[in-house]
Amino acid sequence: MGEVPAFCVDNLQNGFSNGFNLKSEGCETSTNVGDKTFVIGGLNDGSTSSIGVRIYEKSTGKWVIPTVLGTKPKPCKGHSAVLLSEDQILIITRGSTPDDCIWFLEVNTKYVKEQKKVLGTEVVAWSKGVRGDAEKPVVISGPSGVGKGTLINMLMKEFPSMCGFSVSHTTRAPRDKEKNGVHYHFTERSVMEKDIKYGKFLEFASVHGNLYGTSIEAVEAVADSGKRCILDIDVQGARSVRASSLDAIFIFICPPSMKELEERLRARGTETEEQILKRLRNAEAEIEQGKSSGIFDHILYNDNLEECYKNLKGLLGLDGIAPTNYKPSPRGIDLPLDHSVLKIDNKILINCETRESGNGSKNLIALDVSLLKGGAPGRTRGLNVYAIDSFSDGFDGIHKLS
Numbered sequence: 001m002g003e004v005p006a007f008c009v010d011n012l013q014n015g016f017s018n019g020f021n022l023k024s025e026g027c028e029t030s031t032n033v034g035d036k037t038f039v040i041g042g043l044n045d046g047s048t049s050s051i052g053v054r055i056y057e058k059s060t061g062k063w064v065i066p067t068v069l070g071t072k073p074k075p076c077k078g079h080s081a082v083l084l085s086e087d088q089i090l091i092i093t094r095g096s097t098p099d100d101c102i103w104f105l106e107v108n109t110k111y112v113k114e115q116k117k118v119l120g121t122e123v124v125a126w127s128k129g130v131r132g133d134a135e136k137p138v139v140i141s142g143p144s145g146v147g148k149g150t151l152i153n154m155l156m157k158e159f160p161s162m163c164g165f166s167v168s169h170t171t172r173a174p175r176d177k178e179k180n181g182v183h184y185h186f187t188e189r190s191v192m193e194k195d196i197k198y199g200k201f202l203e204f205a206s207v208h209g210n211l212y213g214t215s216i217e218a219v220e221a222v223a224d225s226g227k228r229c230i231l232d233i234d235v236q237g238a239r240s241v242r243a244s245s246l247d248a249i250f251i252f253i254c255p256p257s258m259k260e261l262e263e264r265l266r267a268r269g270t271e272t273e274e275q276i277l278k279r280l281r282n283a284e285a286e287i288e289q290g291k292s293s294g295i296f297d298h299i300l301y302n303d304n305l306e307e308c309y310k311n312l313k314g315l316l317g318l319d320g321i322a323p324t325n326y327k328p329s330p331r332g333i334d335l336p337l338d339h340s341v342l343k344i345d346n347k348i349l350i351n352c353e354t355r356e357s358g359n360g361s362k363n364l365i366a367l368d369v370s371l372l373k374g375g376a377p378g379r380t381r382g383l384n385v386y387a388i389d390s391f392s393d394g395f396d397g398i399h400k401l402s
């Protein structure tokens with residue numbers, strides 16, 4: 001039991017009716033969602049505060065510490081919180097890098113509700129805001145030995161600045177030349193089972209007798225590097241991802257025949273005879289499901305490797321792109337130390353009183369949140385950011401920043 005704290009943050013200043021002003025040493029915000037108050041922020045070491053979450057339940061008068069899923073924002077110099085819907089709270093962190101200042105705390109989305117059931121606790125989930133329409137992640141599935149890894153390696157080699165591999169966890173032993181953290185995170189079964197229980201995985205499955213799984217962190221790490229995330233996972237995993245909120249493209253790779261698949265597996269020479277037979281038995285069911293389950297958007301036959309690779313590039317819109325010409329577009333804005341926030345429909349207006357604006361002119365930054373996609377587990381994409389210059393005597397102009 002406890003009391004609602006006295007917040008360091010002064011809200012309702014400058015005539016803004018639903019924002020928070022960060023001129024004070026703000027370290028906590030409170031946002032009401034239904035009969036709960038989400039208190040975000042916390043421990044302040046004088047220069048930065050970590051972003052913890054507590055929930056005050058008005059009906060019971062009790063404080064609850066929720067399970068917090070997803071990578072949370074780094075400690076920052078304060079933040080603003082704006083209720084976007086009954087599902088999520090927008091957080092703008094102060095003093096963060098331009099690409100790391102917009103976050104979403106999901107409090108009642110589909111994913112959060114599912115996790116509440118699984119974990120039996122109160123749950124909230126962080127999702128970082130990504131500007132513009134980042135390319136969708138790509139899920140590549142197919143039976144063992146069909147050539148998924150070979151095709152993915154070709155993509156990584158040709159498009160190193162565009163494609164990033166989601167490094168899975170597995171309980172199987174490393175093969176010769178496989179490196180921990182590069183090909184897989186090789187993990188003890190007990191550790192992986194515990195992490196699964198704590199909701200760290202986007203999906204996991206028992207495949208050919210071992211546990212395999214994609215951690216939320218693995219997908220986020222690729223998104224953070226500004227690259228398109230490529231996942232190599234089995235059909236069960238693809239089904240789980242399809243059911244999640246990760247908006248991806250699903251591609252199934254088929255062998256020309258079972259005979260050819262067997263020859264490739266044997267020629268690879270990485271499995272014991274017993275393992276090869278197990279993988280071939282599983283392959284029949286996987287091919288059946290790959291073709292008929294409706295999980296996959298595209299099926300590619302890997303008969304001739306070069307042709308299959310060309311078709312894969314075609315599906316990903318990479319055909320004809322000269323890799324050396326590609327440069328990620330620089331984008332982003334620095335949120336000034338002093339700002340306040342107002343929500344109007346699907347726009348969030350950030351009133352920036354920069355130190356240079358001693359002449360009374362102000363700058364407005366507008367976040368358009370009408371086209372948001374994705375969300376936890378993973379990033380929230382589709383955020384558009386605009387600058388509206390000098391509005392003391394009227395608007396000078398609107399510039400899209402992303």
Ligand SMILES: Nc1ncnc2c1ncn2[C@@H]1O[C@H](COP(=O)(O)OP(=O)(O)OP(=O)(O)O)[C@@H](O)[C@H]1O
Pocket residue numbers: 142143144145146147148149150151264265267268302303304305306
């Ligand atoms: N089109 C092809 N023709 C002939 N051999 C191929 C072709 N594609 C891949 N291979 C070979 O088949 C073997 C299996 O390929 P790869 O390891 O990429 O399969 P995989 O689908 O990633 O398997 P796993 O799911 O077990 O990781 C490799 O030795 C690879 O060089």
Ligand SMILES: Nc1nc2c(ncn2[C@@H]2O[C@H](COP(=O)(O)O)[C@@H](O)[C@H]2O)c(=O)[nH]1
Pocket residue numbers: 141142143144148168169172203204205207208212213214232233234235236237238
């Ligand atoms: N569901 C998941 N399946 C995965 C993941 N990582 C790999 N895999 C699949 O496992 C088999 C066997 O892989 P191998 O490296 O032991 O040959 C293969 O079909 C992969 O696609 C994962 O994170 N989740």
